[in-house]
Amino acid sequence: MDSSEPPSPRLSRPEGGAPLHCISPIRVSAKVTPNDPETSWMQRALALAEAAVGLTEPNPRVGCVIVSADGRTLLGQGHTQAAGQAHAEVMALRDAQAAGRELRGATAYVTLEPCAHHGRTPPCCDALIAAGLARVVVAVGDPNPAVNGQGVARLRAASIQVDWADAGLAQASREINLGFFSRMTRGHPWVRMKLAASLDGRTALENGQSQWITGEAARTDGHAWRKRAGAVLTGVGTVLADNTRMDVRLVPTARQPLRCVVDARLDTPATARLLDVPDAPVVFYCNEPTPERAAALQSRGADICRLPGLDSRVDLAAVLGDLARRQVNELHLEAGQRLNAAWLQAGLVDELLLYQAPMLVGAGQGLAALGPYSALAQAARWRYHTVDRVGDDLRLLLRQPT
Numbered sequence: 001m002d003s004s005e006p007p008s009p010r011l012s013r014p015e016g017g018a019p020l021h022c023i024s025p026i027r028v029s030a031k032v033t034p035n036d037p038e039t040s041w042m043q044r045a046l047a048l049a050e051a052a053v054g055l056t057e058p059n060p061r062v063g064c065v066i067v068s069a070d071g072r073t074l075l076g077q078g079h080t081q082a083a084g085q086a087h088a089e090v091m092a093l094r095d096a097q098a099a100g101r102e103l104r105g106a107t108a109y110v111t112l113e114p115c116a117h118h119g120r121t122p123p124c125c126d127a128l129i130a131a132g133l134a135r136v137v138v139a140v141g142d143p144n145p146a147v148n149g150q151g152v153a154r155l156r157a158a159s160i161q162v163d164w165a166d167a168g169l170a171q172a173s174r175e176i177n178l179g180f181f182s183r184m185t186r187g188h189p190w191v192r193m194k195l196a197a198s199l200d201g202r203t204a205l206e207n208g209q210s211q212w213i214t215g216e217a218a219r220t221d222g223h224a225w226r227k228r229a230g231a232v233l234t235g236v237g238t239v240l241a242d243n244t245r246m247d248v249r250l251v252p253t254a255r256q257p258l259r260c261v262v263d264a265r266l267d268t269p270a271t272a273r274l275l276d277v278p279d280a281p282v283v284f285y286c287n288e289p290t291p292e293r294a295a296a297l298q299s300r301g302a303d304i305c306r307l308p309g310l311d312s313r314v315d316l317a318a319v320l321g322d323l324a325r326r327q328v329n330e331l332h333l334e335a336g337q338r339l340n341a342a343w344l345q346a347g348l349v350d351e352l353l354l355y356q357a358p359m360l361v362g363a364g365q366g367l368a369a370l371g372p373y374s375a376l377a378q379a380a381r382w383r384y385h386t387v388d389r390v391g392d393d394l395r396l397l398l399r400q401p402t
């Protein structure tokens with residue numbers, strides 16, 4: 001393809017995977033200079049990285065664009081495939097090589113520092129060096145201790161010029177991989193709490209009915225957020241009230257996230273619908289299981305994980321630790337007001353994803369059974385990160401104050 005302008009992304013499909021669904025729930029705020037070709041190429045690589053959401057877990061979502069030495073012609077592009085398969089750089093090299101394009105002297109725009117170690121695949125640095133590239137532009141360094149600067153050092157040692165993209169593009173790349181960055185730098189997943197509420201903050205009627213407060217568009221959007229998570233977690237109260245499946249159904253996906261239930265005594269019946277989803281594991285976090293209940297759930301394929309806790313409570317920090325060991329980058333909470341309160345009181349929630357429906361429900365269940373407080377100062381304050389309209393509802397994304 002010859003072009004003086006970076007064309008709009010032609011997104012490659014995952015090998016053997018479902019067609020890509022380009023919902024972009026996290027709006028990245030790259031502060032960029034318009035009409036700057038370097039920025040445009042990196043933005044194209046970022047769009048490719050976003051197309052890898054829901055595919056690469058536990059690996060980061062990375063995009064790569066390879067451009068001719070004069071910066072005018074796209075030679076190849078790609079994004080990371082499922083774990084164990086090719087990374088973005090290799091996909092872009094293969095794309096160029098399949099079309100017989102000369103790569104010597106070319107520039108690669110990569111949204112994350114190329115890896116320098118042998119993981120499940122050989123180092124991407126070696127592939128870029130072998131292809132004869134002259135320059136690599138990197139959006140952000142890889143926080144993985146196995147890479148962390150070594151990729152850049154290895155490229156430079158091979159006389160490849162390495163430049164960093166500007167801070168806005170680096171932030172955009174970090175946003176796409178905020179779960180991976182969380183696990184690598186904090187040792188646990190990024191925790192997002194999804195809530196669907198009425199204008200008066202009700203998540204269900206007093207009798208437990210909650211289907212449906214929000215509209216179809218918001219529910220579909222909610223599934224796109226489940227898709228991007230490594231694990232979706234709920235409480236036994238929600239399983240008993242809604243017989244929820246907790247899987248991704250409303251958007252196409254190449255894989256199902258791990259599904260988890262906090263259920264201290266294992267009160268979930270073995271007939272629960274969430275155990276009916278084929279090839280999608282379920283973990284029950286408990287601390288007082290009876291052997292009979294554990295055996296009944298195990299016979300349906302469930303993984304029973306006993307963790308410490310007091311008074312029929314599971315230590316939620318231990319849940320996060322277990323999910324980190326399972327290499328979960330993003331944890332999507334979708335529970336009722338009691339378990340929500342427990343996560344918030346433990347101070348483990350990074351982000352609230354709140355869909356607000358234009359309806360007044362009156363008496364009912366709240367977002368989280370917190371308090372009662374005696375002073376407003378006791379209530380945690382959040383910061384609006386983005387506010388969007390989804391169908392007839394609002395989608396509010398809130399984060400901890402910085």
Ligand SMILES: NC(=O)c1ccc[n+]([C@@H]2O[C@H](COP(=O)([O-])OP(=O)(O)OC[C@H]3O[C@@H](n4cnc5c(N)ncnc54)[C@H](OP(=O)(O)O)[C@@H]3O)[C@@H](O)[C@H]2O)c1
Binds near residue numbers: 203365
């Ligand atoms: N609109 C929405 O976004 C939304 C989403 C999900 C569910 N819902 C609605 O929420 C309702 C269910 O709410 P819910 O509060 O009963 O369910 P839940 O929060 O999903 O689960 C509550 C259960 O979790 C237990 N729990 C809390 N913290 C725990 C911990 N650290 N360790 C172990 N167990 C813990 C609670 O025990 P304790 O009794 O000891 O506290 C209780 O047994 C349903 O009506 C459902 O439709 C609404």
